[in-house]
Amino acid sequence: MESVPVxxxxxxxxxxALPGIGRKSAQRLAFHLLGLPENEAEDFAASILEARKxxxxxxxxxxxxxxxxxxICASSKRDxxxxxxxxxxxxxxxxxxxxxxxxxxxxxxxxxxxxxxxAPEDIRIxxxxxxxxxxxxxxxxxxxxxTIQGEATAMYIARLLKPxxxxxxxxxxxxxxxxxxxxxxxxxxxxxxxNRVDMT
Amino acid sequence: MESVPVxxxxxxxxxxALPGIGRKSAQRLAFHLLGLPENEAEDFAASILEARKxxxxxxxxxxxxxxxxxxICASSKRDxxxxxxxxxxxxxxxxxxxxxxxxxxxxxxxxxxxxxxxAPEDIRIxxxxxxxxxxxxxxxxxxxxxTIQGEATAMYIARLLKPxxxxxxxxxxxxxxxxxxxxxxxxxxxxxxxNRVDMT
Numbered sequence: 001m002e003s004v005p006v007x008x009x010x011x012x013x014x015x016x017a018l019p020g021i022g023r024k025s026a027q028r029l030a031f032h033l034l035g036l037p038e039n040e041a042e043d044f045a046a047s048i049l050e051a052r053k054x055x056x057x058x059x060x061x062x063x064x065x066x067x068x069x070x071x072i073c074a075s076s077k078r079d080x081x082x083x084x085x086x087x088x089x090x091x092x093x094x095x096x097x098x099x100x101x102x103x104x105x106x107x108x109x110x111x112x113x114x115x116x117x118x119a120p121e122d123i124r125i126x127x128x129x130x131x132x133x134x135x136x137x138x139x140x141x142x143x144x145x146x147t148i149q150g151e152a153t154a155m156y157i158a159r160l161l162k163p164x165x166x167x168x169x170x171x172x173x174x175x176x177x178x179x180x181x182x183x184x185x186x187x188x189x190x191x192x193x194x195n196r197v198d199m200t
Numbered sequence: 201m202e203s204v205p206v207x208x209x210x211x212x213x214x215x216x217a218l219p220g221i222g223r224k225s226a227q228r229l230a231f232h233l234l235g236l237p238e239n240e241a242e243d244f245a246a247s248i249l250e251a252r253k254x255x256x257x258x259x260x261x262x263x264x265x266x267x268x269x270x271x272i273c274a275s276s277k278r279d280x281x282x283x284x285x286x287x288x289x290x291x292x293x294x295x296x297x298x299x300x301x302x303x304x305x306x307x308x309x310x311x312x313x314x315x316x317x318x319a320p321e322d323i324r325i326x327x328x329x330x331x332x333x334x335x336x337x338x339x340x341x342x343x344x345x346x347t348i349q350g351e352a353t354a355m356y357i358a359r360l361l362k363p364x365x366x367x368x369x370x371x372x373x374x375x376x377x378x379x380x381x382x383x384x385x386x387x388x389x390x391x392x393x394x395n396r397v398d399m400t
Contacts, residue, residue: 003296005266007247007254014244018229029218031290033248034255034264044214045248047207048233052241054207055234064234066205090231096203 008034060131062107062124064089072104079103083131084141085157087111087150091143103141106131111149112156120156128157132164142170208234260331262307262324264289272304279303283331284341285357287311287350291343303341306331311349312356320356328357332364342370 004012008030016026033041057063058070061083065071072078072092082103086092087110095101110123131137140161144150158168173191175184184192204212208230216226233241257263258270261283265271272278272292282303286292287310295301310323331337340361344350358368373391375384384392 003263003271003292005255005264007251007266008264011247011251014247019232020225020228025220027290027293028220030251031264031288032219034251038252041248041252045245047211047214048241048245048248051207051211051230051234052238055205063203064205064208064231066207071203088231090227092203093227 057107057109057124061105062109062127063092063105077102080134081136081138082141083128083137083139084143085128085154086143087145087153095143103139108144108153111144111147112153113149123153125157125160132161132166137166139167139169142168146171146173257307257309257324261305262309262327263292263305277302280334281336281338282341283328283337283339284343285328285354286343287345287353295343303339308344308353311344311347312353313349323353325357325360332361332366337366339367339369342368346371346373 011033012026012030015021015029016023033044054066055064058065058073059068060073061070063070063072079102083106084095084101084103085106085108087108089107092105092107106128108123108125110118112118112120112123142154142157144154154170161168172195173188174195175181175188175192181189211230211233212226215221215229216223233244254266255264258265258273259268260273261270263270263272279302283306284295284301284303285306285308287308289307292305292307306328308323308325310318312318312320312323342354342357344354354370361368372395373388374395375381375388375392381389
């Protein structure tokens with residue numbers, strides 16, 4: 001790689017540091033940017049800086065927004081009685097894409113993970129508590145990922161909310177739609193069996 | 201996607217416009233950049249602008265460089281009698297990784313493709329001609345990709361160089377090492393048979 005100029009190498013390294021981008025892709029992306037018209041490359045760089053400057057967390061739900069309070073928290077069309085707790089802003093997008101859920105969200109920006117040194121106070125659980133003063137709230141949906149950390153975080157929050165007497169639910173576990181039983185992993189199949197639903 | 205702030209959407213679109221990055225990956229990358237420490241995101245943006253400013257094409261071989269003449273063209277350790285003609289700077293990297301080839305390069309920055317409106321004068325063929333005045337040159341290796349456009353470009357250059365009486369070669373076609381005959385496509389297998397090598 002002696003033949004690669006320093007600034008190009010640096011650009012490749014920045015791309016390679018992004019999640020899911022390997023050395024080869026980083027190289028391809030860096031070369032692509034060099035081949036773009038000057039103003040398009042500048043626009044790309046500017047969009048990074050602009051997004052960083054404009055975007056912060058909603059004062060209420062902690063989702064990314066460019067306002068003080070995000071559109072979902074501000075909208076009177078959303079059902080204020082339900083809060084869906086998710087790990088990251090990406091999960092909010094996943095739910096919004098469904099166009100089914102009409103409640104609000106709370107974004108934790110992480111999951112409790114003692115092994116990685118992430119304690120409850122390192123994620124946005126504290127910010128959830130003042131929201132629960134609102135007597136209009138009837139249900140909290142725990143929608144963390146079905147991983148060890150996701151489960152642990154959901155359990156922690158469920159225990160924390162117990163004294164408040166709120167209805168706390170979590171997403172159903174089971175076989176994914178369109179999947180095949182034969183290829184479903186044992187843990188999932190077991191969950192699907194445990195949580196079987198009466199059809200009579 | 202109504203809940204996505206404009207500047208975040210713009211950042212996602214920039215990522216999605218990169219080769220091999222789909223909507224989902226673009227979203228993940230944009231969110232990742234928002235989660236980085238402020239200075240790292242700024243560094244990323246700066247590295248794009250810096251690379252664009254510093255990098256241009258070598259006056260001789262047209263490969264990317266931050267100097268007037270690239271390291272390979274400037275190095276006295278490289279064999280000036282052989283020029284390997286490739287489509288793009290990525291191909292130079294592929295050859296350099298081998299650490300076998302010691303000649304120099306010529307980067308076309310594209311392939312002739314009449315259907316896409318790319319004529320011979322749209323790629324860096326013109327820049328090759330003055331290099332051939334050098335009487336020290338003994339061989340031109342055509343190393344374009346084995347695609348229709350790559351073949352057409354190689355044929356065009358071979359014909360162009362014919363009057364000069366230079367030795368013009370191209371990369372061997374055949375079965376890839378470690379591949380299996382059973383899964384080799386018919387065209388490749390045919391080429392391998394045609395170009396079979398005497399082992400006695």
